[in-house]
Amino acid sequence: MEKKQKIILDCDPGHDDAIALLLAARHPGLELLAVTTVAGNQTLEKTTRNALSVCTLAHIRDVPVARGMAQPLVREARYASDIHGESGLDGPALPQPEREAVPEHAVDLIIDLVRSTDDVVLVATGPLTNVASAITREPAILSRLKGLYLMGGAIGLGNVTPAAEFNIYFDPEAAAIVFNSGCPITMIPLEVTHQALATPAILERLRSLGRPVPSFVCQLLEFFGATYRQVFGFTAPPVHDPCAVAALIDPTLVNQHSMYVAIETRGEYTLGRTVCDVYGVLGRRANACVGYGLDAPRFWELLIETLASYGEESASEG
Template identity: 55%
Template sequence: MPVPVILDCDPGHDDAFNILLAAAHPAVELLALTTVAGNQTVEKTTLNARRVCEVAGIRGVPIAAGRDRPLRGGPDREPRVAADIHGGSGLDGPGFGEGEPDVPQDPRDALTLIRDTLLTHPAPVTLVPTGPLSNIATFLLAHPELTPRIERIVLMGGSTGRGNTTPAAEFNILCDPEAADIVFSSGLPITMIGLNATHQARATPEVVARIAALGTPLARLCVQLLTYFAGTYREVYGFDTPPLHDPLTVAHLIDPSLISLVRAAVSVELTGTHTRGATVVDLHGVTGRPANADVGMEVDVPGFWELVIDAVRVLGEPAEGPPDTP
C-alpha cells in the first residue's frame, strides 16, 4: 500500500523536486501540500507550489498556505528568507511567466487542511515537512487529540555536524527553533534527514545531463532549476555542485534502504549566543537522554538519483487521452 503523505514545504528549488517525486511514485499517496514561510514568504512559496504542480500536470492535490512567520514571532520578528540561494521569487531560474497558475489555492488554511486530511483519510498519515517547522508545531499544539492520526514525521532539517546558515545551525531549524523543539519533543516517531546526509546528494553535471536528455518541457524546467541552484551554491558556499536536500525525505519513504539511520537523542538549542537553532545530536549516547529520532547518515546516491530522474521522466510524459474515434 502506498504511504499517505502530507508535504509541508517552502518551495524552493529542492522542494520542487520533492513535490515531483511524491506525485510521481506509486509508493506515495500525496494527499495535500501545505506551505510555510521559509525559502521565501508564504505568499511566494504557495505560488511556487502551484506553479510546480501546473507544469508537472499534478492535479487534485489541495494546496493551502500556512504560517507567515515563526511560531513565537510577532511584529518585531520577521521571517527569515533564503533569497541568496533561491532568488527573489523563491524559485528563480525558470521562466514561469507572470500569469496565475491554473492549479488553485485551497481556501482553507494549512492547519485546517492538515486536520481535515487526518480526519478523513482511513489510515494514519505521514507528515513530511521540508521547511521551517512552524506549521507542524502549531498543529501539534492546536490538535493534540489528532496525534494518533499521524503515523510519523519525516523532516529535512538540522545536521549531526555543522550548519549552513550559521556555523552551528541549518536554515530550516534556525528559522523557527521553538517550533523545532516542540516537534522533536512531541513523542511522535521522527526521522531527521539533515545536512550531513543531504550534502551527499549532489546534482553533478552527469545528473543534469541525464535529466536534459529526457527532452521534455518538464525536464528542461528541471535543468533550469538545477542550473540556477548550482550558481547560487557556488557563489555562497563554494560548492562545485549543489546538494538536493528535500527529496531525500520522500526517497526514504519510497525505499528505506537508500539512507542508513541511527537512533539518537536530538535536542534543539534555543538560547546559545552562537548556537541558537543547532540540532545537538547525541550519536554516542554520552548525555544519557533517551533517543527521540532516527537520524539519516549514509546515502545511496546513485539509487536516490534514479528515483528523482524517473519522477521527471514519468511526469514529463504526455498524458494518455481517450482513444481516437473514426
Template identity: 45%
Template sequence: MTDAMTNAPRKIIIDTDPGQDDAMAILLALASPEEIEVLGITAVAGNVPLALTEVNARKICELAGKPQVKVFAGCDRPLDRALVTAEHVHGQSGLDGPVLPDPTMPLQAQHAVDFIIETLRDAPSGSVTLCALGPLTNLAMALRKAPDIAARIREIVLMGGAYFEVGNITPAAEFNIYVDPHAADIVFKSGIPLVVMSLDVTHKALVTKPRNDAFRAIGNAVGIAAAQMTEFFERFDREKYGSEGAPLHDPCVTAYLIAPQIFTGRHINVEIETKSELTLGMTVADWWGVTDRAPNAMFMGTIDADAYFALLTERLARL
C-alpha cells in the first residue's frame, strides 16, 4: 500500500527479534522499495537474546545486499519479567538453517528506543508505520519515555496474539505477547491504530513443500537461504501441529503493507492479560462484540495464502 496522495513508499521502522520468519519479513520489505522505505531496523530480545538478534538483523541486511540499512540494538529484557526465548524453535543462533557469514556492516551506536523516538519526532506526523515482529518491549519503552510520539505514529502493524488458534507458548498465549505482556498492554492501550496479525492468520500461511521448493528454485542466495530457513523451523512446527507445513508468521506484517487485500479481519477490542498465572499474555479479543469495550485493533482472521506465497517468491527473486 503506497500513500495515495504522493504514491511515495510507506516509511517504516521494523522492530524485530530474528528469527527465521522475521528474516523473511525483513527480506520482503527490503525487496519492495516501491511500496516500502525501511528507515531502520530495531532489534529486541525475544526468539533469542539481544546479542544474537542484533547480529541476525545485520546478517539479513547483508544477505539482501542492503548493508546501508541502519540497525539499532534495543531492550535486552522485558519490562517487568525475566526473558523467555525460543531456541527450541529457531535453533541456538535464532537463524539456524543457512550458514550466513558474520556481518561486516556496523551496529549503530544509538539505542533503538531513542532512534524510534527521534525518528517519529523528526518525521511529519502520521508518516511513519511501526512494524513489530517480536515482543513489544522497544515500542512500549518508547511510548513510556516519550508519550508525545503516540499521536505521531501512522499505524502499528504487529505479529502477535491469537484467539481461535489459542496459544503456541502456553495454552492461552502467543509467544511475542507472552514474552512481554506488560509492553503489549501499553501498546494496545495507546490509542494508536493497530493491525494485528494473529496466529489465526499465520496458521493459515503454511510453508508446504511446493512453496518451499519455489523459494529454492529462485536460485539466488536469498531464495536458497529462505528455503533453508523455512525447512529448519518447519521441522518443529510439523511435529507439533501435525500440519503439512510450518506457519510463516512475520512476513504477514510486511505483506500487509504491500497487498492489504489478501487479509481480512474485524475492528474489535483486544485486551492483554497481565495478572493471571494461568493466562498471562493472552490476547482477549472481543471477536463477537459481546462487551461494550471500544475497538482498538484491526484483528486479522484470514489470509489468501496462495497470493501471500506468490508475493514472497516474486519479491525474493529481486534481491
C-alpha cells in the first residue's frame, strides 16, 4: 500500500476552499493533519466557522481546525464578499459546527506539526499570512517542510486588479517572504485554475450522485457561478483551490515550468503581481514550479470520484 502524503491545509473558506478541504480530507493518497484558517475571502471569524461547518457536514471529526492570522502583515484587509458573499460561503444552508477550533494558534500548530512530523507538505489556498508568519517565527521549519503547494498568482492577468490575483494581492508582503524563503514551491496560478470550469455538465454529474456532500458542492458552485457571471462574465465558475490539492495528488495533471517569481509590493498599478520570469531574462535562480496547463477531464474525474466516496452518512474521519 502506497504511503499517504501528510499535509496541512491552510485556507480561507470560501467556496473553492471548502471543496479543496473535502478533497484533502477524503482522498486516499492524503493524510490531512490539520486545517488552519486565515483571513482572506472573509474575516477570520467567518472563514474559521466555515471550515468547522464543512467538517461537520462531512463528518470530519479528528482533524484539528486552528484559527490563524486575522489581518495581512502590514495592510488593511479587503475581503471578497462580492464573490463569496457576506458569510464567505453564501448559497447552501450551512450546518451549525459541532465543535470549536482548537486553542492553539494556527501559526504555532503549523510550526509544531512540521517540527514533529517528517515530510509534511503545506497546501495554501488563501493569503499567505499564516505561512509567512510561521517561516518568520521559526525559520528552521524550512528544512523540515517537504514542500509548499499554493493556489495563487498569475503569469498574466489578475482577477482582483488587472495585474494581481486575490490571494497574493490580499497580503503581498507575506507572499514576498514565502517566495524568498527557499522553500520548494509549486504555484498553481489562474492560468491553471481557469481551465477547471464547473460547467452545467459537471454540476449535473455532482447532482446525479444523490448524496449530501456532492449536493452541497453543487449548491456551492451554483452560487459561485452566479457571482462569477455577474463580476467577471464567466459562463461557468473556475474551481481554483482544489487544483492545488489535485496537483499534489497527481502532479501529471498540471503542466509546470520552473522559474523565478518576484512579488510586487510597491507598484501603483501592479501591487500583488506575481512577476513570473518565464524566459529567465533576469538571470535569477528559479524559486518555484509554476503551472500553466491543466488536464481538466482528469482533474474532474479525480475530484468527482473523491466527492462520490462520501456516502449518505459521510463517514470520513479525516
